[in-house]
Amino acid sequence: MTALLGGCGLSGDSADVTLKLVAADYGDSESNSSRIYWQKLVRAYEAEHPGVRIEVSVHSWNDVDRKVRELVDAGQAPDMAQIGAYSDYAAKDLLYRADDVLSIPVQADFVSQLAGAGQVRGVQYGMPFAASTRVLFYNKTHFEKAGITPPKSWDDLARAAEALKAEGVTYPYALPLGPEEAQAETMQWMLSGKGGYTDLNGTYALASPENVSTFTWLKEELVGKGLTGPVAPGKLNRADAFAAFADGQVGMLNGHPSLMKAAARKKVEFGMVPTPGIEGESRSTLGVSDWMTAFKQNGHQEEIGDFLDYVYSSENVLAFSREYDLLPVTGSASEIMSEAEEDKELRPFLDELLLSELYPVGKSSWAAVSAEVKKRIGRAVAPGGDPVEVLAGVQTTAARAESGH
Structure with missing residues (x-):
């Protein structure tokens, strides 16, 4: 499943830039495919940023990690990939650091457990995109x-x-x-x-x-x-x-x-x-995050950063989380969700996120x-x-x- 979403640079005097994003599909049918989410987001972004075109290809979770690996191995890395792991690419120095592309307020807004899990030797390469707990x-x-x-x-x-x-x-x-x-x-x-x-x-x-x-x-x-x-x-x-x-x-x-x-x-x-534990409620629970990565191969550092700042706005993070019953990866969106009546069913999971431990994904x-x-x-x-x-x-x-x- 592939969606190519069009538009045209970061500022009026910059050369036209096309950013390529490979993303995973969180939907369970054509009617709620992530393609629809990205289509709406990209259309709104491009309307405000003439000169930048965003091409998004959406693949099932069965295929997306393999698809990105094939592109990277072929020397055709996308500018961004929203996938299940990041550390092997970071180990090969293929990724921008999070602070290379994100503004300080956006990077500081990530939920601390998730930001920590995105680090390799104390440097954040994996940007959390979607989270859940058990x-x-x-x-x-x-x-x-x-x-x-x-x-x-x-x-x-x-x-x-x-x-x-x-x-x-x-x-x-x-x-x-x-x-x-x-x-x-x-x-x-x-x-x-x-x-x-x-x-x-x-x-x-x-x-x-x-x-x-x-x-x-x-x-x-x-x-x-x-x-x-x-x-x-x-x-x-x-x-x-x-x-x-x-x-x-x-x-x-x-x-x-x-x-x-x-x-x-x-x-x-x-x-x-x-979750029950050996002596009462478990002191910690499993947290899971999927990751946004930014590849260095094509350059476009400034344009990638500007687009990702937009992706991680509270409005967009909330829209995605609500559509797919996932937890926000930013503190600002989590705060809104914790107080909103429409999100009350997600509150037990939101509470658990603060007690969660994630897979050791920083290890290659x-x-x-x-x-x-x-x-x-x-x-x-x-x-x-x-x-x-x-x-x-x-x-x-x-x-x-x-x-x-």
């Missing part, structure tokens, strides 16, 4: 029938899952550790068990005692007791788990904002609470580690699986990727 969704109808209340701790969650299973719920707790997005569910559980992908020094610590304990608990207390449904967690993808929740087959799962509309469309009565090794987690982590909770062995194996991959071997 909370525990639960089916109110199933919970009322089972006579239970939303869980606050792992023990609560296990007891609730037992009660839901007794009531015949297909997936008492849906645990999607399949290859689509296993790295998300994995990190959510690691954080709730006081672990994570890295330690406080930023060094990979996948096989830490905390992470081993977390996956041992999952294997023994949920999966081993038949509380995660008919599909093995290692084969259950996030999209399928969400679809099952929207069909009323799931008692509980970790979800992000897009699940709200899907469940509401199917008339599922649901509630949302903070993260792509390899994420791929290994997707491939292997389901085995840690499978019958006969060994959490120690699986996590140690992923840790070995992480150490190799960090050293460049």
